[in-house]
Amino acid sequence: MPKIVLEHVTKRFNKFTAVEDLNMVIEDREFIILLGPSGCGKTTTLRMIAGLETPTEGRITIGDTVVFDSEKRINLSPAKRDIGFLFQNYALWPHMTVHQNIAFGLENLKWPKPQIEERVREMLKMLKIEEFDKRYPSELSGGQQQRVAIARTLAPRPKVLFMDEPLSNLDAKLRLEMRIELKRLHTDTDSTFVYVTHDQLEAMTLSSRICLIKNGLLQQFDPPMETYSNPANLFVADFVGNPSMNFIPAKAKITGEKTAEVSFFGKNFLFTSEAPLGELKGEAVIGIRPEFIHLEKGSMKGKVYGTLPAGMETTVKLIIDDYILTSVKFGNVDYKLHSEMNYSIEGNGIILFDKESTMNIGKGTLTLA
Amino acid sequence: MAEKTISPLGNNIRTYFSKPANVITIAFLFILIMTVVLPLGTLLIGSFKVNGNQEAIYIGDAEDGDFTINHWKELLTSKDFSYAKIKFWTPLWQSTLMALIACVVAVLFGGVVAWFITRSDLPGKKFISTVFVFPYIMPSWSMAMFWENFFKNTEINAGMGMLQAVTGICVPESMVYGLFPCAMALGLHYAPFAYILIGGILRNMDANLEEAATVLKASRFKILYRVTLPIVMPALVSTVLLVFSSSISSFTVPFFLNKSSINSGNNFIAISVQMRSLINTGFTKGQGYVLAIILMLFSIAILTANNYITGSRKSFTTVTGKSGQVSLVKLGRAKVPVTVVMLFLVGFFAIIPMFSFATESLLEVPGDYSTMTLRYWLSGEPFEGSNKGDTIGILRSMFMWQALGRTLLLSFIVSMIAGTFGILIGYAVARKRGSRAATIVSNLAFLPYLIPSMSFGAVYLALSYTKGFTWLDGSFILLILVGSIKFMPFASRTGTSAMLQLSGEIEEAAIVIGVPWWKRMTKILFPIQKASFISGYLLPFISCMRELSLFVLLVPSFQTLATTILQEYSRTGLTQSSNAINLLIIVVVLVIQFAVNKLTGASIDKGVGGN
Numbered sequence: 001m002p003k004i005v006l007e008h009v010t011k012r013f014n015k016f017t018a019v020e021d022l023n024m025v026i027e028d029r030e031f032i033i034l035l036g037p038s039g040c041g042k043t044t045t046l047r048m049i050a051g052l053e054t055p056t057e058g059r060i061t062i063g064d065t066v067v068f069d070s071e072k073r074i075n076l077s078p079a080k081r082d083i084g085f086l087f088q089n090y091a092l093w094p095h096m097t098v099h100q101n102i103a104f105g106l107e108n109l110k111w112p113k114p115q116i117e118e119r120v121r122e123m124l125k126m127l128k129i130e131e132f133d134k135r136y137p138s139e140l141s142g143g144q145q146q147r148v149a150i151a152r153t154l155a156p157r158p159k160v161l162f163m164d165e166p167l168s169n170l171d172a173k174l175r176l177e178m179r180i181e182l183k184r185l186h187t188d189t190d191s192t193f194v195y196v197t198h199d200q201l202e203a204m205t206l207s208s209r210i211c212l213i214k215n216g217l218l219q220q221f222d223p224p225m226e227t228y229s230n231p232a233n234l235f236v237a238d239f240v241g242n243p244s245m246n247f248i249p250a251k252a253k254i255t256g257e258k259t260a261e262v263s264f265f266g267k268n269f270l271f272t273s274e275a276p277l278g279e280l281k282g283e284a285v286i287g288i289r290p291e292f293i294h295l296e297k298g299s300m301k302g303k304v305y306g307t308l309p310a311g312m313e314t315t316v317k318l319i320i321d322d323y324i325l326t327s328v329k330f331g332n333v334d335y336k337l338h339s340e341m342n343y344s345i346e347g348n349g350i351i352l353f354d355k356e357s358t359m360n361i362g363k364g365t366l367t368l369a
Numbered sequence: 370m371a372e373k374t375i376s377p378l379g380n381n382i383r384t385y386f387s388k389p390a391n392v393i394t395i396a397f398l399f400i401l402i403m404t405v406v407l408p409l410g411t412l413l414i415g416s417f418k419v420n421g422n423q424e425a426i427y428i429g430d431a432e433d434g435d436f437t438i439n440h441w442k443e444l445l446t447s448k449d450f451s452y453a454k455i456k457f458w459t460p461l462w463q464s465t466l467m468a469l470i471a472c473v474v475a476v477l478f479g480g481v482v483a484w485f486i487t488r489s490d491l492p493g494k495k496f497i498s499t500v501f502v503f504p505y506i507m508p509s510w511s512m513a514m515f516w517e518n519f520f521k522n523t524e525i526n527a528g529m530g531m532l533q534a535v536t537g538i539c540v541p542e543s544m545v546y547g548l549f550p551c552a553m554a555l556g557l558h559y560a561p562f563a564y565i566l567i568g569g570i571l572r573n574m575d576a577n578l579e580e581a582a583t584v585l586k587a588s589r590f591k592i593l594y595r596v597t598l599p600i601v602m603p604a605l606v607s608t609v610l611l612v613f614s615s616s617i618s619s620f621t622v623p624f625f626l627n628k629s630s631i632n633s634g635n636n637f638i639a640i641s642v643q644m645r646s647l648i649n650t651g652f653t654k655g656q657g658y659v660l661a662i663i664l665m666l667f668s669i670a671i672l673t674a675n676n677y678i679t680g681s682r683k684s685f686t687t688v689t690g691k692s693g694q695v696s697l698v699k700l701g702r703a704k705v706p707v708t709v710v711m712l713f714l715v716g717f718f719a720i721i722p723m724f725s726f727a728t729e730s731l732l733e734v735p736g737d738y739s740t741m742t743l744r745y746w747l748s749g750e751p752f753e754g755s756n757k758g759d760t761i762g763i764l765r766s767m768f769m770w771q772a773l774g775r776t777l778l779l780s781f782i783v784s785m786i787a788g789t790f791g792i793l794i795g796y797a798v799a800r801k802r803g804s805r806a807a808t809i810v811s812n813l814a815f816l817p818y819l820i821p822s823m824s825f826g827a828v829y830l831a832l833s834y835t836k837g838f839t840w841l842d843g844s845f846i847l848l849i850l851v852g853s854i855k856f857m858p859f860a861s862r863t864g865t866s867a868m869l870q871l872s873g874e875i876e877e878a879a880i881v882i883g884v885p886w887w888k889r890m891t892k893i894l895f896p897i898q899k900a901s902f903i904s905g906y907l908l909p910f911i912s913c914m915r916e917l918s919l920f921v922l923l924v925p926s927f928q929t930l931a932t933t934i935l936q937e938y939s940r941t942g943l944t945q946s947s948n949a950i951n952l953l954i955i956v957v958v959l960v961i962q963f964a965v966n967k968l969t970g971a972s973i974d975k976g977v978g979g980n
Contacts, residue, residue: 050584077583079583079586083584094600094601106585108586152581
């Protein structure tokens with residue numbers, strides 16, 4: 001039911017433009033993640049949808065209601081937008097107990113007392129914080145505070161839930177646990193989640209679609225796997241994925257609708273794209289995910305620059321001429337430094353970028369000519 | 370055997386004192402016991418003994434130095450000519466009422482301004498917040514003088530004030546002199562103080578706390594009273610308590626505004642004024658000490674209440690998140706009227722007073738602008754029919770220049786001592802956080818703040834009459850001592866908070882490479898928190914420049930300090946001169962404050978605890 005539509009939304013602070021001409025449709029029950037480096041406008045976007053920030057221009061619709069329209073001068077207050085908001089620092093009221101914090105929103109909705117009690121119990125149980133009922137926020141650990149904040153936000157059963165980096169103040173282990181919990185909550189609550197983070201791994205693992213923003217401009221709005229395997233441009237390709245994609249400057253010439261001749265590292269390759277190629281203005285950049293570089297096979301040679309074993313897989317850096325390539329090998333391996341290493345580039349996820357526009361002009365395979 | 374058991378103890382002591390923080394803690398424990406606890410003890414003893422031969426004769430059947438409970442008994446219970454009622458209970462009740470009204474005025478005015486400045490899109494915030502602090506920088510009686518200058522009228526035989534001159538309205542005497550105007554003058558003086566404290570909390574308070582309530586559909590009013598107010602409450606309570614304790618013991622304001630005619634039924638003697646007259650009358654000194662102790666008990670009760678309220682488990686420590694994205698409340702249609710009202714109020718209470726001091730100092734006949742003269746500033750003639758032996762124009766008076774010089778010197782020395790002590794105490798408290806000695810030092814250093822200026826003066830007066838300390842009586846050293854200790858709380862508070870913000874690692878990094886302690890202080894710690902530390906020097910300086918109540922009992926003659934000359938002129942009805950001196954003090958203080966602010970970034974509100 002609540003589908004969120006943003007049309008030409010722009011936000012300017014004096015001369016600085018935080019968000020520029022943003023268009024986005026968030027479908028019902030989606031788990032959308034706004035991803036980008038800090039200061040890119042993702043939090044501002046979230047706060048504009050929630051009504052905590054007023055856009056300079058544009059139109060925002062939640063469900064059937066226009067909640068903001070700069071032309072028609074509509075601007076509904078956050079209270080009238082039927083939303084929940086989870087703040088980065090939880091924003092628990094220090095002078096209220098856990099119970100009071102959770103009940104506050106229900107009191108505002110004028111729920112009858114027994115029903116409030118019942119719902120608070122339910123939330124306490126759901127988030128496993130029953131024993132902290134009578135405590136004050138300052139007497140809880142970070143993870144417990146986080147749960148209380150979630151309980152408070154979910155208690156009035158909002159149809160749309162906004163979250164602003166809710167896990168960034170937790171330690172690594174707890175963050176991992178809470179990720180699972182949030183994903184389960186999304187299924188259990190039947191609501192639309194919009195979530196802000198700068199952690200690409202969080203975005204990859206949680207979302208149904210990622211909205212990548214850079215300097216206030218939308219870069220790509222796709223499911224995580226699509227964003228990962230077919231990034232729209234160099235920025236997205238670089239931002240998503242860890243270890244990040246290898247970028248190799250190359251000379252390229254389009255030879256057919258779906259083929260191009262590419263040369264780098266003193267070798268010539270044939271690039272075969274899945275779809276018709278885009279426009280190539282001059283120089284090109286080849287993007288190769290680490291998993292497409294296979295070691296100990298093939299005819300190309302490099303030297304081992306360093307290895308980073310992590311148990312399940314090992315990141316191996318190779319140096320070829322002046323370029324350092326990253327590859328991943330499954331299992332625990334250790335190569336001698338400076339030793340020579342053969343490698344090959346295999347896989348159907350090699351990306352050809354236009355250097356000037358930074359756009360992805362084709363995704364396909366690379367074969368030695 | 371014996372040697373073996375002693376040597377580890379000796380080692381322990383040596384290790385303990387090898388840390389500068391420990392040395393400082395112990396040193397200040399000693400200094401503070403000498404300068405705060407000991408004088409307080411003297412005062413307490415003074416209230417239970419016969420102080421001097423006059424008192425002995427007055428009490429009868431007693432000798433100087435004898436133990437007596439007469440002071441307490443007489444002042445609190447005597448029914449002869451309603452003595453206790455007139456001398457104690459009525460002043461106490463009236464002063465309490467005055468202090469309560471002052472609190473309400475200060476918190477409402479200061480709090481509302483603080484809210485508009487921190488939480489709304491009011492235009493001209495910078496100007497308003499700069500100018501709004503003026504009344505706090507001015508001497509505390511300035512508002513009283515301004516009140517008188519503005520409201521006095523010929524109908525009550527007080528000369529024509531600004532209101533009458535402009536509109537012809539004559540307000541009744543109770544609007545000009547007495548309890549109500551005293552309360553208003555105090556409230557207005559402390560409003561900026563309330564603004565700084567409340568504004569500081571509002572600024573630090575995470576705006577998300579309010580937004581969270583908005584999202585959960587709380588009305589604006591509900592957010593205010595269920596979320597904002599409870600969170601600001603500790604600051605509010607502190608403000609109320611501090612304003613209350615400062616107001617109830619304020620001497621200068623009631624002193625300037627108790628000129629009511631005796632029969633008007635509007636007679637108002639504040640408890641502090643009463644205390645001074647008791648102490649200055651040779652045979653009731655002990656009763657004055659009793660009053661001083663009672664005023665102090667008030668303050669200590671207030672501090673305890675404050676600690677109780679702010680120390681509960683709800684812990685109001687502000688969780689600092691990213692409050693960068695504070696959305697300001699849009700005033701919308703109210704913007705223009707609110708701005709106009711704010712500018713008017715701030716201008717009226719911060720700028721017009723100075724204008725009024727200037728005009729009053731220039732008018733031979735108050736309110737009559739045809740009698741404008743520069744006589745009270747520049748004339749070289751001596752006073753007519755008086756034996757003051759001084760010239761009329763304050764700018765040509767040697768006495769005035771000497772007094773101003775002495776005031777500046779006193780303030781400078783006091784601020785140096787208080788500021789340095791503050792930094793050292795801050796260092797010791799921050800490094801020894803939680804240790805019992807450090808807690809005691811920190812509390813003792815704050816105690817002088819809660820002792821009313823007059824009582825504090827009385828404490829040292831009692832000390833200077835005590836055997837072994839009589840050399841202090843009437844000396845400049847006594848003034849320095851009193852000032853340094855009284856104004857140290859400002860410095861020790863800023864010093865402590867600034868030191869707490871510096872992590873120990875910053876200093877440890879220097880210890881590791883063998884930098885000696887004093888060099889760590891001067892080359893590392895001080896430069897990092899320069900603005901805060903200098904604020905710790907600035908606040909005692911300004912407070913000392915404009916202080917009267919603290920010194921009034923202790924100066925050898927009224928010509929000692931600029932403020933005491935001012936008080937004397939006001940008492941003898943030379944309002945032009947007292948206005949001129951007041952303006953002079955304000956200008957000097959403002960110039961110094963702005964110069965220091967521009968040069969170092971230090972500021973008053975940093976000193977008081979705002980940001």
